Amino acid sequence: MDTTADVVIAGGGPNGLLLACELSLAGVRPIVVERLPERSDQPKANGIVGQVVRLLHQRGLSDQDVPMPVFTFGAMVLDLVELDPNPLYGMGIKQPALEELFESRALELGVEIRRGHELAGFTQDADGVTLELTGPGGPYRLRTRYLAGCDGAHSLVRKHAGIAFPGVSSADIVSRIAHVTVPGAVIRTERAEMEVPGVGTFGLYAWHRTERGAYALLPVSPGVLTVGTIEWDVPAPGDDVPMTVEELSQSLARVHGKEVPLASPAGPGPHMLRRLNGRDTRVAASYRDGRVFVAGDAAHVHSAMGAPGLNLGLQDAVNLAWKLAAEIRGWAPPGLLDTYDAERRPAALRVAMHTQAQLALSAPGPAVTALRELFGELLGDEVTRGRIAALMAGSDLAYPMPAPPHPLLGHFLAELPAESASRARPMLLDATGGLRVRHGRVDVVPSEGPDCVLVRPDGYVAWAGGTPDKSLEQALETWFRESLEVPA
Template structure:
């Protein structure tokens, strides 16, 4: 049986991004996806957070993105205009389009994606992982890999089979509903970010809005084929709901919105244009984090490693940074030059990031809940958001830029943090970079690219964009090169 270097379970955005990153690093993974074709189900319509800057570095973001002037936190407005060094960037793209982009770029690098091939089980030993696969057209077969990564979602078979726990809490009593709709007679006012509905009033767009009875969100659908179509959502607490196997109807959503809006009934109608169209109810809001991201030769990433509320749109920012963090380390192990303990830093760096998202997504749900006590809390929180320093702190929290990675390097403002503004280089590169201010640095191997720059300090940047070391070149730079890349400086002649 052939032995693959890495097998990835799941061809969603995280699995495809991981495959591309591995291929950029010289490893050709195989991706297994149980669905026979890419999903066209409506999900996210964009990416928000620090990973947008990384996608720019990889040549995957199109035109350069800009920091958003405003956002929301817990259904409260977050004004970011005039904020120095605003870290919160956004990229508008439908998730099916994002997956298609990642798949195209991965295929260009020779990645093999096996659709209709479902991972049904596996065993592992000291040398690798033996996978059992069921293919729709070819039947059952076995596959051998040195490593397996589960990017197979919240109900991950990889996580469960590996014996990785998934502790957390369930937000019982919360029900959310969402659908694509048209609203007859309504007038879209983009300059005011409002929708006027005759006989019902005006409603804010692009954000969650809280009332004393729940919360609602109204979002125009992107694209010329979706003109006049909106995604409308409601969220309620402690209400009776049908069982999960009872499909949501527009009538049920209309009744929910009427309760949230205090008796106002919006004239919802089915959407126009090509589908599929969203019509979904979610009972409960789980917040869970895998108790470890690695079990031997098996790893989990994305939703397989963490689930949380979607408030603040943290999912793709968190998951895509997981796989970019893991990819270069796994590639180093496969190619035989990984320093001792490198793979263990994946868990050490990414689990705290998930814990941070779990914290703020639960806090946002609490701020959006009904009740006079929450109203008082929102009044106090609104006063705090009046200070620029607090708004900057919340923006960093949402962007995922406020938590530096722990680095065994001398203190420096850049160490442990993401460096967005790298010198220009080949689009899509995913290499370690040593920024050299003096022009005299050389390294022994080709694992780190030395690039001249105009700054006062040398800066060692990992392939995931994080700074591993910064300062004036000395013995600690050589130690950092060895710690992360098994590299050394070449002494000056």
């Protein structure tokens, strides 16, 4: 049997790699096992939208920290230009590049990444988890204190742990997406439009709904676009029939109403070309089974409308990492690991709700058209736009905190001192100039703000107030088993 590891992460995608980085920052050395022998270059997500963009900026992993002026909700325009504050941030990075970024940081931090190693099964007991793996040298066992499943929607970790995956399936929906060229088209990215001679002008960067379905066009490189369609109640080939550009062209013609010439891009690729028959919206019944945890797509799947997947999964990783590290390093307060499920499952349920709502708003039919007319009127109200933007960002959900009420309590705090935030350190922003902590688990940072603020490593506020009192002591004990040092 291989030597014992503190944490083994099954899955070397963005969620697993960020979890490894965060564990390393907290003083734990994880092992990542990934069945693919090399990092995947298959095109998937084109960027990140949501609150995690600001957290990645804190970690020094993104220089993009500007809110998005326009987005969409249910194929309707969400105008955020005059929204103040605007909580919806975006990071324009393709998933292969994101994985490369996280892997580079993980290797810098000393993370061991075993590519070409596949998890086949595991058993757990009171002291740890024994993994059955297959690597380039054949089968072997690995003992670990904890196992984190970041192994996707068909997660072996989730299934083997016996964690239920309840939700709903919509069999009548067919989605198609591909990288294509449009012969003769003139693409004007500065005006967010594409003109096709003899056909008309198309808007870019957003979903557009018609009475026959929805479509979207997104430029990805000079002359190449990602084109996607969604159709309801239209027969589609089975999963065993390869997707073609011609099939997408026919789907776009049905949805848009006019034929649009599409062709495969030149060059080696890889080029996206896939069909999805049906839609699943599911959230794991629990994010934990003993010493086994699930995160990312292993814990939740949903419609991709609004690009919420990475925002949700990466925040799972950041939430779990510092709590798991505290347990391993021996100072975790009682019940700390249980708060991972208590905080992240409600976040996933909200994403499941709003993606289903967006899909319903994009469906064809006169009843939906009437609903969209009403919803469009509501979007004219700034308060409504702000609520939708916060919902999409994931910033509308406050974690439950056992502390006196405060506007910041339970919310993510984006503006933090760079040194502590980049190292994922908990911090006490001290507005009094005289606070000290006993065990050094929390960085005390001078603050010019009106209030003192206790911030967890994931950026969420655990306590805030003008005068440090017994409730601050309780918060320090609850989250960090820490206390204030009383001057002699």
